[in-house]
Amino acid sequence: MKLYEISTQGAADLQARLQQAKEGLDLSYFVNKRPAFRTDADGVAHVWIYGPLLQDAAPVERDLGATDYAQIIAELATEGIRGVLLHADSPGGTVSGAIEAAKAIESLSVPCVSFVHGCAASAGLKLVAGSDYIVASPSATVGNIGTIMVWADTSAMLGAMGVELNAITNEGATLKSTGHLASLTDEQLAFLQEGIDQAGADFKAHVAANRPNIDPEVWKAGWYSGERALSLGLIDEIGDERTALARLHELIALTTEALV
Secondary structure (H helix, E strand, C coil), rough: HHHHHHCCHHHEEEEEEHHHHHHHCCCHHHCCCCCEEEECCCCCEEEEEECCCCCCCCCHHHHHHCCEHHHHHHCCCCCCCCCCEEEEECCCECCCHHHHHHHHHHHCCCCEEEEHHHHEEEEHHHHHHHCCCEEEEECCCCCCCCCCCCCCCCCCCCHHHCCCCCCCCCCCCCCCCCCCCCCHHHHHHHHHHHHHHHHHHHHHHHHHHCCCCCCCHHHHCEEECCHHHHHHHCEEECCCCHHHHHHHHHHHHHHHHHHH
16 A cells, blocks of 8 residues: 555554654663753753754654754743853754854843853854853863865775766756766866855854954864863863853843943
8 A cells, every 4th residue: 555545544543653652762761862941040041052953853853862953043032031051062063054043142132151061063163152151061072163074986886886877967057966976076076165165164254253362273173172172262161060150140240230
């Protein structure tokens, strides 16, 4: 039977069985899921930049510990909050969605402090860079500023198998087959390089605008911990969550005084 031949009742039964299977599957034994958003008694919103960062993440990807950029943006828009504490432990994620989430953090109307307790690398660093202050634990890893695209040239392997990939595109569409064939033409490689360079330049500009005292050494896309991260200007202080929360309350107090 094909899926489109199923009856209405059959579809309902299938959906119920799938839901039952999902409810009986506890992935928390295998992975740490993103902690839930919360607002504490002092009006501080606790938002997690956690795991792989994705745009339009599927439910199963969230169950496996990923964060959808839209989740972060929605939580930042919570009404009535006095400040935001970003909890960061992410190795990075997709370019798609990162710009919007980074701008949402950068443009917050309330104080924002980041606490990096595990990792804030690549897109994870891009997001926390927009906060007012960054605290990192001594062992946290911070940096990896840059953009990357990986591709494999499989022409030698396929050639050894006697396989040759070909593609027909309309006249003039020389970039249409980019990524579809076993290797890239010089023109296609230059096209991809241009896109990566632009995304990397945007990333660099965002970090530089929010952390003007940052050391140019970080543009090599290295990642650093402790005193090294501090000396490079990637973070503002080494401490724990209590340190980050204290700095946030200091900023909230200053903001409140300025409004009085």
